[in-house]
Amino acid sequence: MDGTQLIGTKGDGMTLSEKRILLIIGGGIAAYKCLDLIRRLRERGASVRCVMTEGAQQFITPLAVGALSADHVFTELFDRQDEHDVGHIRLSREADLIVVAPATANLMAKMANGLADDLASTVLLATNKRVLIAPAMNPRMWSHAATQRNRATLERDGIAFIGPARGEMAESGEAGDGRMAEPLEIVTAIEQLLTDTPKPLAGKKIIVTSGPTHEPIDPVRYIANRSSGKQGHAIAAALARLGAQVHLVSGPVTIPDPAGVHVEHVETARQMKAAVEAALPADAGVFVAAVADWRTDGESGQKIKKEEGKGPPALQMVENPDILATIGHHAQRPRLVVGFAAETQNVVENARRKLAKKRANLIVANDVSHDSGINAAGVMGGDRNVVRVVSADGVDEWPEMSKDEVAARLADVIATRLGN
Secondary structure, X not given: OOOOOOOOOOOOOOOOOOOEEEEEXXXXXXXXXXXXXXXXXXXXXXXXXXXEOOOHHHOOOHHHHHHHHOOOEEOOOOOOOOOOOOHHHHHHHHOOEEXXXXXXXXXXXXXXXXXXXXXXXXXXXXXXXXXXXXXOOOHHHHHOHHHHHHHHHHHHOOOEEOOOEXXXXXXXXXXXXXXXXXHHHHHHHHHHHHOOOOOOOOOOEEEEEEOEXXXXXXXXXXXXXXXXXXXXXXXHHHHHHOOOEEEEEEXXXXXXXXXXXXXXXXXXXXXXXXXXXXXXXXXXXXXXXXXXXXXXXXXXXXXXXXXXXXXXXXXXXXXXXXXXXXXXXXXXXXXXXEEXXXXXXXXXXXXXXXXHHOOOOEEEEEEOOOOOOOOOOOOOOOOEEOEEEEEOOEEEEOOOEEHHHHHHHHHHHHHHHXXX
């Protein structure tokens, strides 16, 4: 055994029991991940039928896909045997959910523009079921204006997204946003979409910021905070589990993108502010990111060198935009604005001032000093937290808990407030 628990072997954990998944496999190198995805889905009780594009068959074989899915693999639109009873319509309607992985730039373009020139695109155009797509492509293709227009169109059409993630590409020396989400992340997104329990944040759009910002001094140095992004990412995931459409704006972090969340990666405070404002309107904004308060007044184009006999260079500093205050006073201010305050002293008093000054509804305050009692290095970068939730109604002190537990509890608070 490889250490992976086979879920459902004793009748429990069959989270997708009797669910029917139609998996459309696109033509990209990430198609190999679909073999593991099929296995993970069947472990959880789902039946999986597969459609493979012509491109997908260049990377993995219908024989391998059929062996893992234990079903016929569909490849051709004009197949006499499959189409004797209008097979593409039947395929599009019999599933509980259609998953496209990898969703190439070409497949996304076809979906956004209503093209139907092969079996995969015809099924997608004929369906009346929910669709989840896992994009995978070169970072330049993902960031291209045409692909981003198609993404926006698909989101407006109600298509759900998982990923893409940031990382190394198959091409040598290529890295960035474009990696297909991992199979277990896709499974989590599928479970969220197919759960029968009511989701209190369904239909709500929430913006979350996470991580630090990096403010360049020169090409090799920058100003930053110690944030790991763990708390912000956990909150984004918890909100998504409650049904929210989450737009996560993340500074530079080394942790994976949360499942079921649209993630936009930025570097500086000004980029983060622009991304947040572009994501408006929203029902709520949760501003967890540890944004650098200052940046240098003009980044040096060359590395600043030490000079013998001279001290360190004087850095002229200017204040960065205050994202929480900007949104708190914005013409498109969300109904609920939640800020975070990482403090080393006078935690509650500073949080109360922040609440009023920045026109927030809630401030989640935590002590990040070495004396916080969480760990030797304080909260930043750790896995546990002790927070106080400050509002106009008073201060709610929460016990020490994991950052995932803080996220789940805060998501419940947000759901309650948006529901009232």
